[in-house]
Amino acid sequence: MAVAPATVQRFADKLKWGASRKRSNGPIAAAAGGARKPPLPPIFISTNPSHINLHELRDLYSSSNISCHRFPNVDADGRVEPVDIHKLRIALRHSSVVVSVFCRPYDNDDCTAKSSPMMGLGDILQRAIPVTPSNGQLVGFGRAVSDQGLTASIYDIMVMPSLRRMGIGRMIVKRIVRILTSRDIFDIAALCAENERLFFQACGFGDDILGSTTMMYTRMVSSYPASDQMVKCAGRRVLLAPSLRQPFAS
Amino acid sequence: MQTHSALLSTSQYPIFSFGCNCDGSNLSLFPCNLNLGVGRARRKLKVCQTRASFWESIRSGFLKNNTTQVIEPPSTNQEEEEPLPEEFVLVEKTLADGAIEQIIFSSGGDVDVYDLQALCDKVGWPRRPLSKLSAALKNSYMVATLHSLRKSPGEDDEYTWKSYLTERNEQKKLIGMARATSDHAFNATIWDVLVDPSYQGQGLGKALVEKTIRALLQRDIGNITLFADSQVVEFYRNLGFEPDPEGIKGMFWHPRY
Numbered sequence: 105m106a107v108a109p110a111t112v113q114r115f116a117d118k119l120k121w122g123a124s125r126k127r128s129n130g131p132i133a134a135a136a137g138g139a140r141k142p143p144l145p146p147i148f149i150s151t152n153p154s155h156i157n158l159h160e161l162r163d164l165y166s167s168s169n170i171s172c173h174r175f176p177n178v179d180a181d182g183r184v185e186p187v188d189i190h191k192l193r194i195a196l197r198h199s200s201v202v203v204s205v206f207c208r209p210y211d212n213d214d215c216t217a218k219s220s221p222m223m224g225l226g227d228i229l230q231r232a233i234p235v236t237p238s239n240g241q242l243v244g245f246g247r248a249v250s251d252q253g254l255t256a257s258i259y260d261i262m263v264m265p266s267l268r269r270m271g272i273g274r275m276i277v278k279r280i281v282r283i284l285t286s287r288d289i290f291d292i293a294a295l296c297a298e299n300e301r302l303f304f305q306a307c308g309f310g311d312d313i314l315g316s317t318t319m320m321y322t323r324m325v326s327s328y329p330a331s332d333q334m335v336k337c338a339g340r341r342v343l344l345a346p347s348l349r350q351p352f353a354s
Numbered sequence: 355m356q357t358h359s360a361l362l363s364t365s366q367y368p369i370f371s372f373g374c375n376c377d378g379s380n381l382s383l384f385p386c387n388l389n390l391g392v393g394r395a396r397r398k399l400k401v402c403q404t405r406a407s408f409w410e411s412i413r414s415g416f417l418k419n420n421t422t423q424v425i426e427p428p429s430t431n432q433e434e435e436e437p438l439p440e441e442f443v444l445v446e447k448t449l450a451d452g453a454i455e456q457i458i459f460s461s462g463g464d465v466d467v468y469d470l471q472a473l474c475d476k477v478g479w480p481r482r483p484l485s486k487l488s489a490a491l492k493n494s495y496m497v498a499t500l501h502s503l504r505k506s507p508g509e510d511d512e513y514t515w516k517s518y519l520t521e522r523n524e525q526k527k528l529i530g531m532a533r534a535t536s537d538h539a540f541n542a543t544i545w546d547v548l549v550d551p552s553y554q555g556q557g558l559g560k561a562l563v564e565k566t567i568r569a570l571l572q573r574d575i576g577n578i579t580l581f582a583d584s585q586v587v588e589f590y591r592n593l594g595f596e597p598d599p600e601g602i603k604g605m606f607w608h609p610r611y
Contacts, residue, residue: 172540174577174602191574195539249537253490254482257535257543257579281607288486292607293543295579301605309605317587318604321567321578323594334568338576345571346564346594 173339206240500530
């Protein structure tokens with residue numbers, strides 16, 4: 105029967121293809137050479153901005169070495185300046201989607217410290233309690249700014265360094281996209297540096313289908329600014345604002 | 355017809371407002387630019403009118419709950435994160451037939467979505483649903499507009515009753531717009547910059563974008579981004595924008611079916 109082996113063969117190919125597709129889906133597995141991802145600790149994903157403690161968030165920004173400025177001041181160790189907490193509060197208030205990921209503190213420590221082979225009853229009970237924003241530690245964050253009608257931009261996706269490469273970042277982006285598309289917003293942009301491009305590609309982002317060029321305002325002060333010029337600092341860049349246009353004298 | 359319905363009680367306002375096509379704010383005795391659904395994408399700011407007219411002061415006395423036409427000084431509250439709306443004449447010229455045309459810049463965001471859609475058609479942009487347009491305008495950090503105000507000759511005394519009731523020989527037309535979304539603290543993106551083709555080439559687009567940038571920088575919003583079509587990259591480069599600075603690129607979500 106020539107047909108049966110052919111179908112079996114095709115089916116087997118599909119299985120193999122399916123498995124290999126899963127393996128090579130995303131840079132995480134590819135970089136690890138097809139090794140399995142480490143198991144994900146129990147996490148709690150929240151889209152409620154009130155679950156976030158601003159100081160914890162600022163610490164997460166610092167540990168992920170992310171500054172809200174696109175061109176931040178970097179000190180000798182390569183660490184960026186800490187985020188201004190007041191501006192962060194304002195930014196959160198005006199972000200349409202805010203996603204935060206919580207994890208139990210000892211689950212995070214396990215990655216760095218050696219876990220003891222003997223677990224006491226207390227430990228077992230502690231593991232049985234589900235993680236909530238109040239008893240958990242903030243380990244992941246992402247936000248999006250939108251005009252609630254046509255467009256949205258995703259900013260500041262971050263995961264604690266010890267819990268990276270587990271799919272948490274991708275979960276955050278997927279949640280943001282899901283919320284935005286449920287509000288009928290499909291024009292979703294994400295500004296990313298070279299090293300973040302692969303990550304966003306794995307999340308389903310790509311170059312603009314309309315072929316637009318991303319441009320940022322970078323006009324700087326070339327010499328000593330004139331008295332009527334407005335100069336603003338944005339990270340390590342000092343931006344020069346366009347000069348004021350005088351209204352027409354009628 | 356409009357004056358009759360204007361004298362009805364406040365509960366009649368929605369019906370009255372919907373019926374009238376208010377392209378000029380001086381057409382009726384009572385303001386019809388209250389917060390509507392789709393008709394006018396009015397932002398929730400108090401518009402700071404730079405000119406007060408005799409009839410507007412009577413009007414504000416008539417209405418009890420008047421939050422739109424009140425002339426008040428700009429707020430000095432430090433917590434105010436919205437840009438202060440301003441309106442001024444950018445260009446004024448006299449036309450061949452003696453009429454005066456003024457191009458008025460406004461950042462109050464008072465845009466009629468129907469006018470906007472007509473303008474988008476003129477520049478050749480694809481049509482977008484009106485409800486989405488009006489929601490986008492309402493939730494943008496700043497909407498800067500250019501209107502062309504054409505005053506016919508012989509129009510001088512605006513305080514006569516006759517000239518107030520009859521339709522004034524004024525044509526106000528939307529000729530340009532730029533809007534920016536922002537998180538009010540760090541990042542902003544400029545979308546939808548458009549100028550009527552018959553008014554292009556005069557530096558109006560440049561004025562719109564420059565004003566937007568200035569308003570953003572005034573609030574210390576340093577990351578100003580935009581996504582430019584290939585034919586306008588040079589235009590933005592001249593305004594101080596740099597393509598892909600330090601390798602930063604914008605990526606867009608591609609829906610997977």
